[in-house]
Amino acid sequence: MYSGILINSEVLKGDSIILESSLWNDMISEIVSDLESFFSNGEMFNSWSIVYEARNLKNIFLRILLDKTKKNLADKAIIIYINCRRRKRVYNAVLDIVRGVNKSLPTRGLSLEELLEEMMNSLRRIKKGLLLYLDELEELFFEEEFDKAKNLLYVLSRMNEKIGKPQVVSLAVITTIHAKAFSKIFTKIDGSTKASFFRKEIFLRAPTPTELVNLLREVAERAFRKYSVTEEVLERIAHWVIDKYEGDPKKAIDLLLEAAIIAEKLRDDTIELKHVNLATKTVDIRTKDIDYILQPLSRHLLVLLLAIVRTLLIKRREFVTRVEIEPIYRDLCEKFGERPRRTTQLLRYIKEIGKELEGLMRVEVSGKDQRGRSTRIYVNAPLRDLERIILKKLGVS
Numbered sequence: 001m002y003s004g005i006l007i008n009s010e011v012l013k014g015d016s017i018i019l020e021s022s023l024w025n026d027m028i029s030e031i032v033s034d035l036e037s038f039f040s041n042g043e044m045f046n047s048w049s050i051v052y053e054a055r056n057l058k059n060i061f062l063r064i065l066l067d068k069t070k071k072n073l074a075d076k077a078i079i080i081y082i083n084c085r086r087r088k089r090v091y092n093a094v095l096d097i098v099r100g101v102n103k104s105l106p107t108r109g110l111s112l113e114e115l116l117e118e119m120m121n122s123l124r125r126i127k128k129g130l131l132l133y134l135d136e137l138e139e140l141f142f143e144e145e146f147d148k149a150k151n152l153l154y155v156l157s158r159m160n161e162k163i164g165k166p167q168v169v170s171l172a173v174i175t176t177i178h179a180k181a182f183s184k185i186f187t188k189i190d191g192s193t194k195a196s197f198f199r200k201e202i203f204l205r206a207p208t209p210t211e212l213v214n215l216l217r218e219v220a221e222r223a224f225r226k227y228s229v230t231e232e233v234l235e236r237i238a239h240w241v242i243d244k245y246e247g248d249p250k251k252a253i254d255l256l257l258e259a260a261i262i263a264e265k266l267r268d269d270t271i272e273l274k275h276v277n278l279a280t281k282t283v284d285i286r287t288k289d290i291d292y293i294l295q296p297l298s299r300h301l302l303v304l305l306l307a308i309v310r311t312l313l314i315k316r317r318e319f320v321t322r323v324e325i326e327p328i329y330r331d332l333c334e335k336f337g338e339r340p341r342r343t344t345q346l347l348r349y350i351k352e353i354g355k356e357l358e359g360l361m362r363v364e365v366s367g368k369d370q371r372g373r374s375t376r377i378y379v380n381a382p383l384r385d386l387e388r389i390i391l392k393k394l395g396v397s
Contacts, residue, residue: 003269004264005224005228005264005271006224006260006264007224011219012223012253017219017222018060018253019064021214021215021249022214022215023060023211028061032065032068032072034048034200035072035073035172036072036073039077039129039170039172040076042168043168044160044161044168044171045157045160045199046173047157047173047174047175047197048174048199048200048201049175049177049182049200050174050175050176050202050204051182052203055178056248056250056358057204057248058176060248061204062133062176065174073131076129077128077129077131078100078101078131080096080097080100080131082133082134083296084136084138084140085139085352086298087139087140089140089145090112090145090151094112097119098119101119101122101123101130105119112152116155123169124167129169129171131172132171132172132173132174133174134173134174134175134176135175135176136176136177137176137177138177138185141181141185150189150193153197157197173197179203206247209239212237212252213231216237216238216252216253220234223257224271227270228260229256229270233256233272233273238252240255240276240280259275260275262275263275290360293357294357294390294393297353299336299394300338300349301356302393302394303332303336303338303394304329304353305357306387306394307325307328308320308350308361309379309387310332311328313384313387319376319378320377322374347375350363361377361379362378363375363376363377364376364378
């Protein structure tokens with residue numbers, strides 16, 4: 001009787017295996033150890049700038065780091081995460097930081113510096129430090145916000161000195177910055193801000209083959225029947241994912257699972273290289289990934305994405321344009337109680353979704369630098385499944 005390979009697929013749901021894994025263990029352990037020493041010694045300020053190239057890897061790395069710091073530093077510091085791309089404005093980001101420390105602090109009519117001083121006073125009263133995550137910091141450095149963003153970094157690094165009170169509040173900041181933006185920002189800001197804020201820079205590397213093999217081995221031990229996968233298979237998957245997907249650990253797990261499913265369909269007792277080769281042809285954006293990928297989107301962006309999906313279903317071609325989605329977008333905004341945005345803001349939102357859902361949605365401008373150009377939107381996912389998941393997130397069963 002065929003016994004199959006998969007015995008506990010439940011352990012593959014969510015992020016628990018990745019969060020508990022040894023991925024980037026050397027880098028994360030060093031940061032957490034430095035933070036523990038920093039807060040224990042009552043130091044005034046320190047910062048870590050994590051420079052990345054692949055957003056998906058950065059997101060996974062940051063989730064692991066955030067999880068570890070919450071477990072290790074909860075008694076020493078308040079931990080606040082800010083996504084700078086969503087906040088858009090420096091003042092909005094500061095409001096979120098202050099409210100994260102104390103929701104009852106007065107905010108109306110106060111300057112940026114005054115808000116942060118109130119926050120520091122609140123931290124002094126509760127005798128805790130602050131660990132602040134500023135994710136995708138480069139999103140605050142644009143046009144009229146550039147000087148405000150630069151000032152924020154300088155003020156944060158000098159808060160204890162500016163207030164001049166005897167009781168120090170330890171303030172640590174972890175920023176993530178895209179590599180291209182980091183070099184541009186660094187050349188434009190003044191020397192005093194560089195010296196004051198940017199203390200430690202870490203270039204986020206892709207996971208090594210060994211790290212990915214260790215992760216996949218753990219997946220196999222917890223989810224598969226014993227002896228159903230070989231080291232050769234795990235190594236092949238690790239190298240393939242590094243070559244094709246910059247070492248994305250979720251893709252590695254997806255590929256191993258897909259190979260297991262193929263082996264079971266063929267009623268084979270072990271996962272072999274032939275199963276992996278077949279799996280590489282089918283692993284891309286899979287239905288089970290979509291819910292995870294959509295997590296960062298706001299309600300309004302989900303409504304906009306639903307309009308894109310429904311327009312694609314109606315048009316029955318590989319792309320739709322901004323003009324084509326607008327009627328359905330406005331109807332859906334009315335249905336879900338959202339205020340429809342004008343053309344310029346709508347285009348920004350479309351590009352934001354494309355950036356957030358890299359790999360699932362692609363946005364291109366046809367006829368660039370010519371009259372009559374249009375924004376083309378492509379979606380790389382099963383449209384009916386995507387529609388169903390969006391509706392569920394919007395509260396429609």
